[in-house]
Amino acid sequence: MTADAVYFGDGGGPKVRLRNLCGLMHGRNRRNIMNDQYKMPENWGYLSQISLNYLGWFFCWTVATSYMMPNALLRMVDDSIKNTRLGLMAGAANVLLLILLPLVGTLSDRSRWRIGRRRPFYLLAALSMVLLASLVVRCRYYPMLLTLLVAMHAAEACWFTNYALLRDVVPLSRRGRISGLTNVTGTLGVMFGHILSPWFIGNGRMLALALIAGGANLLSNLWVAVKIREKPPVAAPVQAIKSWREIYFPTLRNSRSLIWLAASNLLTQMGAVAMLCFLMYFIKDQIDSAHFNETYRNTNLLGTGAGVFSALTAGWIADRFGRKRVLVVACLLQIWCMANFVLLPWVHSTLYLSGFLFGLGNAAYWSIYWTLLSDLVPEGETSKYIGLIQYTSMLPWAVVPATLGPIVDNFGAASGRGYSILFSIIIVILIGGMILVRGIPETLKKA
Numbered sequence: 080m081t082a083d084a085v086y087f088g089d090g091g092g093p094k095v096r097l098r099n100l101c102g103l104m105h106g107r108n109r110r111n112i113m114n115d116q117y118k119m120p121e122n123w124g125y126l127s128q129i130s131l132n133y134l135g136w137f138f139c140w141t142v143a144t145s146y147m148m149p150n151a152l153l154r155m156v157d158d159s160i161k162n163t164r165l166g167l168m169a170g171a172a173n174v175l176l177l178i179l180l181p182l183v184g185t186l187s188d189r190s191r192w193r194i195g196r197r198r199p200f201y202l203l204a205a206l207s208m209v210l211l212a213s214l215v216v217r218c219r220y221y222p223m224l225l226t227l228l229v230a231m232h233a234a235e236a237c238w239f240t241n242y243a244l245l246r247d248v249v250p251l252s253r254r255g256r257i258s259g260l261t262n263v264t265g266t267l268g269v270m271f272g273h274i275l276s277p278w279f280i281g282n283g284r285m286l287a288l289a290l291i292a293g294g295a296n297l298l299s300n301l302w303v304a305v306k307i308r309e310k311p312p313v314a315a316p317v318q319a320i321k322s323w324r325e326i327y328f329p330t331l332r333n334s335r336s337l338i339w340l341a342a343s344n345l346l347t348q349m350g351a352v353a354m355l356c357f358l359m360y361f362i363k364d365q366i367d368s369a370h371f372n373e374t375y376r377n378t379n380l381l382g383t384g385a386g387v388f389s390a391l392t393a394g395w396i397a398d399r400f401g402r403k404r405v406l407v408v409a410c411l412l413q414i415w416c417m418a419n420f421v422l423l424p425w426v427h428s429t430l431y432l433s434g435f436l437f438g439l440g441n442a443a444y445w446s447i448y449w450t451l452l453s454d455l456v457p458e459g460e461t462s463k464y465i466g467l468i469q470y471t472s473m474l475p476w477a478v479v480p481a482t483l484g485p486i487v488d489n490f491g492a493a494s495g496r497g498y499s500i501l502f503s504i505i506i507v508i509l510i511g512g513m514i515l516v517r518g519i520p521e522t523l524k525k526a
Contacts, residue, residue, distance in 0.1 A: 120308075121250050126257050128306050129248065132201065132241050133265040135299025139205075140235070141272025142292040143212045145379075146372065148228055149359050150280055155221045162357055162492055166484025168225050169356055172232040173476035179236035180473070181327050187240045195309030197244040204238035205300035207231075209293030216286045248307060262390075266383060273379045277372035336455050337468060339518030344448060345471040346512030347410060350505045351441060352475040353483050354417070357501065364492050365425045374427065381431055382438030393443035397450060403521050406447045410513035412440025417509065420502040425495070454522035 120126070149165065156164050183200065190196045211231050218224050249257045272292070279288035358378070363371035397405040416436040423429045452468060483504065487497035 121253060123253070123256075125306075126249055126253060127260055128303060129241075129245055129257060130260045130264040131299040132244075132303045133261045134268045135205070135296040136238055136241075137265040137268030138271045139208050139212065139268075139292040139296035140231075141269045142276050142288060143208065143215065143231060144228070145272065145359075145375075146276035146280060147212065147215045147285060147289065148224070150285070150372070151215050151218055151224055152221070155219065155224060159492065160488050162360055162484040162487040162497075164221060164484070165360070166356065166480035166482070168228050168480075170477055170479075170481030171225060172229045173473065175229050176232040176236055177470070177473050177477055179233055180239060183236045183240065184243070187243060197240040197247065198304050198309060200237040200240040201244070201300055202304055204234040205297045207234040207237075209290075209297055212289040212293045213286065216289055244307070244309070247310060263387075266387060270380060270383055273376045273383075277370075277376045280372055281370075334455065334457070335518075336520050337452075339515060340448075340451055340455060341468050341471045343512050343515035343519065344468070345474065346508050346515065347413075347444065348472050349475040349479050350413065350417070350509040350512065352479045353501060353505045353508070354437070356480045357484070357487060357498075360492065361498050362430065365495055365498060366427060366430055374430070378430055378434035382434040382441075385435045385438035386442030389439045389442040390446045393446040394450060397447050401521050402447050402451050402454070403516060403519060405443060406451070406516055406519075407513060409440045409444035409447060410509060410516065412436050413444070414506055414509045414513070416440065417502050417506045421499060421506065451519065451522060455520075 148168070152161060152165060152168075187196050187200055190199075192199060208231065211227050211234065215224065215227055218227060245257065245261065246254070275291070276288060279285060279291075359371060359375045362374050362378070367374040393405055393409070413436070416433040419429050419433045419436070456468075483501060486504075487501050490497040490500050492498065
């Protein structure tokens with residue numbers, strides 16, 4: 080018989096009822112104390128610490144993948160096949176990322192470690208990047224460099240649990256502001272990577288660069304692990320996964336609107352990936368062979384600065400004039416960027432103008448893409464739909480570099496003909512993505 084039954088029942092005298100009532104209240108107080116112990120703080124200063132993870136990770140990732148890897152590859156392969164080899168590396172690494180992301184996410188969601196569901200994964204990722212970035216410096220053989228890039232993407236899959244950490248810890252009323260802060264700090268991390276990398280590499284201090292980037296990443300993740308409290312493990316039994324298909328291809332309700340959005344995003348990202356992957360080597364071959372790291376940095380910083388302005392204004396405009404119009408303009412800006420490379424001389428001014436246009440268009444595109452996706456996904460199944468639609472952003476990285484890299488090299492990277500064909504292909508792909516926007520419904524309903 081429970082304490083409630085004894086107290087509210089007919090049996091037992093006053094002493095029995097009093098004793099059981101005290102026991103009942105003691106149990107309730109104990110549960111309240113435990114609940115208060117794990118109640119998540121909601122003040123701005125506490126929650127803003129999550130953004131340090133994004134600052135450290137994107138700084139280290141930019142250094143390792145945008146500068147160290149391409150420069151290390153130049154030491155190992157002939158100049159005539161560098162785009163082919165870089166494309167193969169990017170394709171293989173992102174195939175693994177496609178495989179690991181849903182699997183790591185499932186493992187993290189279902190883990191019951193006392194130290195937290197997310198903490199072991201992002202700490203492992205940060206620690207791995209210190210070792211992997213350091214090994215790139217001493218790497219002398221292409222198969223080893225390929226292995227290191229693949230391993231970095233495996234670490235990235237583990238670090239992606241930070242997005243779930245933000246949702247776990249930040250209350251709904253503050254999630255938008257904290258998400259905006261993580262985007263800002265992530266952008267700052269990218270900018271720091273672009274600012275520091277050319278100087279260290281140009282002065283032959285790549286190991287120092289690797290240790291600084293890896294150390295900053297590890298310290299920022301350790302800070303978050305120590306300061307940010309995760310919820311305790313849930314005692315409820317975990318429902319077993321019925322099949323591998325349930326992890327990678329969950330059953331979704333039919334939605335023509337989401338299909339149009341997914342198809343448009345697939346083509347648009349194919350075009351963006353094709354330019355981003357080979358931009359450094361294009362600068363080296365055609366614009367500035369002596370200082371290509373510095374020129375690449377300047378282009379990225381210009382594009383990032385334009386992107387910050389574009390991301391801040393695109394949402395405001397879309398809330399007043401409609402989503403699709405802004406999305407079409409964003410696509411047109413990216414097409415204009417590629418048209419410059421096809422029609423204008425390949426000089427610094429053309430490069431910087433194109434970088435500025437791409438930054439404006441790409442940032443606006445992503446801002447409106449996420450808005451449309453949030454508008455279109457069914458209520459109650461947000462994570463499942465977003466996870467599946469995100470394959471359209473990841474697949475281009477797995478397929479496009481390995482496909483277009485050989486085209487650039489075979490038609491002539493040094494002569495420039497290969498790059499002319501590359502930019503022409505990108506224009507066709509981006510136009511296709513813009514045309515598919517027509518099938519996406521306008522989700523802004525005006526009164």
